[in-house]
Amino acid sequence: MPEMMVMQALNQAIAEEMRRDPKVFLMGEDVRASVYGASANLSREFGPDRIIDTPLSENGFFGAAIGASAVGMRPIVETLTSFMWVGMDQLVSQAAKMRYMFGGQVNLPVVFRAVMYYGGGSAAHHSDRSYPLFMNIGGLKVIVPGTARDAKGLLKTAIRDNDPVICFEDGTLLGQRGFVPDNSELPGGELLVPFGKAAIHRQGTDCTVVAIAGCVGLAIQAADELQKEGISVEVVDPRTLVPLDKTSILESVAKTGRCVIADPAAKVCSAASEIASIVAEEAFWSLQAPIMKVASEQVHIPFSQALEKHVYPTKEKIMAAVKKTMG
Amino acid sequence: MNIPKDKLMLMLERMWLIRNFELKVIEAHKTGEFAGGAHPYIGEEAVAVGACIAMRDTDYIAGNHRSHGHPIAKGASLNKAMAEIFGRRDGYCKGKGGSMHLADFSVGILGESGIVGSSVPIATGAALASKLQKKDFVSAVFFGDGASNQGACHESMNLASVWKLPVIFICENNQYAVTTSYKSTVAVEHVSDRASAYNMPGVLVDGQDCIAMYEAMTEAVRRARAGEGPTLLEGLTYRFEEHSLGLGKIRRSEYRTEDEINSWRKRDPIVIHEDRLLKSEIASQAEVQHVRDHTEKLSMEALEFARKSPWPEVSELFEDMWADKTMPIP
Numbered sequence: 001m002p003e004m005m006v007m008q009a010l011n012q013a014i015a016e017e018m019r020r021d022p023k024v025f026l027m028g029e030d031v032r033a034s035v036y037g038a039s040a041n042l043s044r045e046f047g048p049d050r051i052i053d054t055p056l057s058e059n060g061f062f063g064a065a066i067g068a069s070a071v072g073m074r075p076i077v078e079t080l081t082s083f084m085w086v087g088m089d090q091l092v093s094q095a096a097k098m099r100y101m102f103g104g105q106v107n108l109p110v111v112f113r114a115v116m117y118y119g120g121g122s123a124a125h126h127s128d129r130s131y132p133l134f135m136n137i138g139g140l141k142v143i144v145p146g147t148a149r150d151a152k153g154l155l156k157t158a159i160r161d162n163d164p165v166i167c168f169e170d171g172t173l174l175g176q177r178g179f180v181p182d183n184s185e186l187p188g189g190e191l192l193v194p195f196g197k198a199a200i201h202r203q204g205t206d207c208t209v210v211a212i213a214g215c216v217g218l219a220i221q222a223a224d225e226l227q228k229e230g231i232s233v234e235v236v237d238p239r240t241l242v243p244l245d246k247t248s249i250l251e252s253v254a255k256t257g258r259c260v261i262a263d264p265a266a267k268v269c270s271a272a273s274e275i276a277s278i279v280a281e282e283a284f285w286s287l288q289a290p291i292m293k294v295a296s297e298q299v300h301i302p303f304s305q306a307l308e309k310h311v312y313p314t315k316e317k318i319m320a321a322v323k324k325t326m327g
Numbered sequence: 328m329n330i331p332k333d334k335l336m337l338m339l340e341r342m343w344l345i346r347n348f349e350l351k352v353i354e355a356h357k358t359g360e361f362a363g364g365a366h367p368y369i370g371e372e373a374v375a376v377g378a379c380i381a382m383r384d385t386d387y388i389a390g391n392h393r394s395h396g397h398p399i400a401k402g403a404s405l406n407k408a409m410a411e412i413f414g415r416r417d418g419y420c421k422g423k424g425g426s427m428h429l430a431d432f433s434v435g436i437l438g439e440s441g442i443v444g445s446s447v448p449i450a451t452g453a454a455l456a457s458k459l460q461k462k463d464f465v466s467a468v469f470f471g472d473g474a475s476n477q478g479a480c481h482e483s484m485n486l487a488s489v490w491k492l493p494v495i496f497i498c499e500n501n502q503y504a505v506t507t508s509y510k511s512t513v514a515v516e517h518v519s520d521r522a523s524a525y526n527m528p529g530v531l532v533d534g535q536d537c538i539a540m541y542e543a544m545t546e547a548v549r550r551a552r553a554g555e556g557p558t559l560l561e562g563l564t565y566r567f568e569e570h571s572l573g574l575g576k577i578r579r580s581e582y583r584t585e586d587e588i589n590s591w592r593k594r595d596p597i598v599i600h601e602d603r604l605l606k607s608e609i610a611s612q613a614e615v616q617h618v619r620d621h622t623e624k625l626s627m628e629a630l631e632f633a634r635k636s637p638w639p640e641v642s643e644l645f646e647d648m649w650a651d652k653t654m655p656i657p
Contacts, residue, residue, distance in 0.1 A: 025459065049459065050459075054486070055482070055485060055486060055489065057478075057482035057485065057486060059448060059478055059479045059482055060448050060451070060478075060479060060482025060483050060485070060486045061448075061482075061486060062448070063445070063447070063448020063449050063451065063452060063479060063483070064448050064449075064451045064452035064455050064483070064486060065452060066448070066449060066452055067389075067437070067448060067449035067450060067451060067452020067453045067454075067455070067456070067466075068452040068453065068455050068456035068459070069452075070432075070437055070449065070452070070453065071387065071437070071452075071453045071456045071457070072456060072460065073455075073456045073459060073460070089442060089445055089479065090445070090448055090479070093440070093441075093442045093445050094440075094445060094446075094448075094449060098438060099647060099648070099649070099650065100423055100647050100648050101420060101423060101424045101428045101438075102419070102420045102423075102424055102428060102430040102432070102438055103418070103419065103420030103421035103422075103423045103424060103647055104421070104646065104647035105419075105420070105430055105431075105432045106430075106432050106437075106438075107650040109650075138648065139648060139649075141651075161650075161651065162650035162651065163649050163650050163651055163654075196653075196655070243654055243655050244655075244657070246655070
């Protein structure tokens with residue numbers, strides 16, 4: 001099983017799906033030169049008709065992708081979470097709502113790949129982690145791969161999905177390496193990770209840590225360290241937030257009786273907030289301690305490294321939260 | 328005039344369909360038969376009809392909040408449109424869209440849009456798909472003078488031009504964005520002047536004349552199909568009614584004079600076309616009367632159809648959110 005960077009896993013997913021289906025094409029800013037890495041070499045293989053550099057017009061080209069998907073194409077749009085604000089009308093008023101508003105007359109098989117840069121001194125305009133907002137809108141599937149394997153498998157599933165999908169690609173993970181099975185090792189000859197099925201990265205009995213995107217690796221590290229201290233942590237990675245695998249989370253909490261949620265998004269109305277409310281509503285009688293959220297502080301991202309490092313969840317914060325639930 | 332008689336009569340019929348249909352909508356709104364507002368197209372019929380008759384059934388259109396004229400011009404069902412306005416199950420969108428969201432994907436009507444300017448990128452994307460699929464389908468989008476100030480509109484025109492997409496941007500300049508004159512919001516004399524910034528033809532057309540619209544559109548469609556790129560058409564027109572049904576009640580001050588309204592009412596697009604057909608002896612008085620009566624009858628039938636159509640069941644509330652039928656309800 002080869003090891004590769006998350007970015008390479010994403011690149012494989014796009015290339016494989018483009019080879020498989022001529023309706024798939026990629027558009028975005030600087031995708032031919034692959035400024036963000038995931039579209040490396042695609043232009044050479046697929047040419048300028050299928051790897052399309054766009055003007056800096058998010059509202060225009062987001063909408064063009066949606067319109068193309070309404071009449072039989074399967075566009076992949078590459079963007080940054082921070083530029084999604086510029087194209088929000090198309091994402092919300094059109095991609096999310098068209099199908100329902102038009103009584104199910106149209107499917108919109110479009111994927112928005114949104115890179116989330118944060119943690120590297122990019123300051124407030126380039127450090128957004130906006131997926132909770134899109135969970136609230138409805139009509140958009142929201143996927144948050146936390147490993148190289150899931151990045152490839154979820155993106156391939158997204159490209160084949162008939163609903164609009166936003167793939168949030170955690171910038172802190174893009175350069176991280178992980179094992180991705182070779183297609184020849186897989187039963188169906190390809191890696192497809194289903195939506196709405198959580199991954200249990202560590203089995204445990206004392207506390208459940210639900211970890212999202214960039215927090216998955218931190219939660220695994222925390223679990224491994226806590227194991228040495230005699231605390232058994234179960235790490236649940238929902239992998240997709242819309243749809244959300246409630247069952248796996250609730251079953252884990254029923255077993256452990258404790259729940260910590262680690263989420264790189266800002267804490268107010270975060271994915272962690274939603275998961276906490278589900279656990280409170282549906283697993284209350286299993287709980288032996290209050291649910292803990294380990295999410296980002298509710299501030300804009302400061303530039304200075306002296307400040308920024310205090311904003312996000314860390315392994316230490318996750319460990320402290322688990323210990324707090326242990327009393 | 329070398330346009331075949333059947334096309335000329337179809338233009339008259341479609342304009343009368345829109346007019347009579349909307350008169351029923353206005354009547355039903357007054358008696359509170361449906362909720363929300365609706366934006367009458369009366370006075371602007373020649374723009375959509377002239378444009379749509381120059382297109383094929385397989386071509387695409389997208390529209391805006393003034394939403395009844397475009398689909399009817401493209402050949403939509405009056406019954407389904409009226410039932411949708413009434414929020415009934417037999418409506419185009421099974422009652423989920425209402426007046427501002429009529430759509431019929433089976434005949435290329437990609438949907439009307441309540442957010443001004445928002446459907447312009449959608450139509451541009453349909454044109455992109457057509458080009459990528461190597462089809463010769465063209466796409467047209469109707470928007471107003473107000474929308475011509477939206478970034479989505481400018482971004483789309485630029486995209487379409489650099490990519491030479493088969494799309495026709497049709498500005499229905501009815502001269503007021505709700506109550507604000509385009510003369511105080513558009514920096515150039517005519518919206519069509521904006522085309523030069525995007526290196527495409529910009530054509531100012533008499534929007535009260537369906538034949539002028541048809542001819543301008545025919546050339547724009549020819550260009551688009553030939554791979555020569557987009558065109559911006561501006562149909563200069565006028566909204567005879569208020570911006571939205573019900574809005575007259577809350578409007579606080581006059582924004583256009585009675586003289587202005589009356590002078591435009593004298594340029595009724597249906598009267599202009601009827602007179603021309605009669606004077607040039609293309610159609611007889613009886614033929615014209617038949618179109619009037621027939622479209623009135625169809626509009627009345629649509630009203631009755633909507634009234635009798637059942638309400639959607641509560642169980643339909645969660646339907647149509649997703650193509651994926653396995654999606655859980657949170």
